[in-house]
Amino acid sequence: VQVVESGGGLVQAGGSLRLTCTASGFTFNDHIIGWFRRAPGKDREEVSAISTGDGSTYYADSLKGRFAISSDNAKNIVYLEIVDLQPEDTAVYYCAAGPPGWTSMWGNAAVYDDWGQGTQVTVSS
Numbered sequence: 001v002q003v004v005e006s007g008g009g010l011v012q013a014g015g016s017l018r019l020t021c022t023a024s025g026f027t028f029n030d031h032i033i034g035w036f037r038r039a040p041g042k043d044r045e046e047v048s049a050i051s052t053g054d055g056s057t058y059y060a061d062s063l064k065g066r067f068a069i070s071s072d073n074a075k076n077i078v079y080l081e082i083v084d085l086q087p088e089d090t091a092v093y094y095c096a097a098g099p100p101g102w103t104s105m106w107g108n109a110a111v112y113d114d115w116g117q118g119t120q121v122t123v124s125s
Helices: none
Strands: 002-006 009-012 017-024 032-038 044-051 057-059 067-072 077-082 091-098 119-124
Touching: 002 091, 017 032, 017 091, 017 119, 032 077, 044 067, 044 077, 057 067
Parallel strands: 009 119
Antiparallel strands: 002 017, 017 077, 032 044, 032 091, 044 057, 067 077, 091 119
């Protein structure tokens, strides 16, 4: 099982990015895929998740409106689009895969079995 993030980079405040999580080694359309982030000096926090089986999406309350998660099951890819990026969005963004049936706990990192190495997002003011 492997999940790999890409798409991070340096962007000016107000800009946008699309992060990509590419998964392999498991039945992609029967999992929950989550995005988390860890900002410098802060704890890891949940960002969003998607149930690849039925397409249900979940977002952290504080991030609704600027983040959009989607999946392309044919390509085993989950996207996280972020608009109106702000300096406080600077963090390493991680993708993780977990088994189905845990969507009510999507924000709990313990739900997820497999994690990527992360992709750095840096937002300049």
